[in-house]
Amino acid sequence: MAATPRLDFALDTYECIVLYPGPSGRALPEETVQRLQAEHIQHMQALQRRGIVLVDGSVDGPAREPDPPIGFGLARTGSVDDVRSVMEADPAVQAGLYRVEVLTFLCPAGSLEFPLAKAQS
Secondary structure: OOOOOOOOOOEEEEEEEEEEEOOOHHHOOHHHHHHHHHHHHHHHHHHHHOOOEEEEEEOOOOOOOOOOOOEEEEEOOOOHHHHHHHHHOOHHHHOOOEEEEEEEEEEEOOOOOOHHHHHHO
């Protein structure tokens, strides 16, 4: 992992959640996909209510690789491993509809706000 660069300004650290199509997605029956997508949304909403996920949503655009990202989110728990663990508990991830990566995201301190997350706390 690359070292954090030395900067003369403060950084905020988040956990960046990236969702990709999973290994089983194309083989699952449509009714199973619909059920898993609903369970995925419920899982993400629960993580937001618990204050783990600050924002999440779908991404779309021209495919630049065989399985481009389909979802993105930000959390701020201080632990990539903790966020990975709760994301791997997502029923859609467990069933192979999606796969997830969790990375560290750094940005200038104070540059992001999450009004919906503040409203829920």
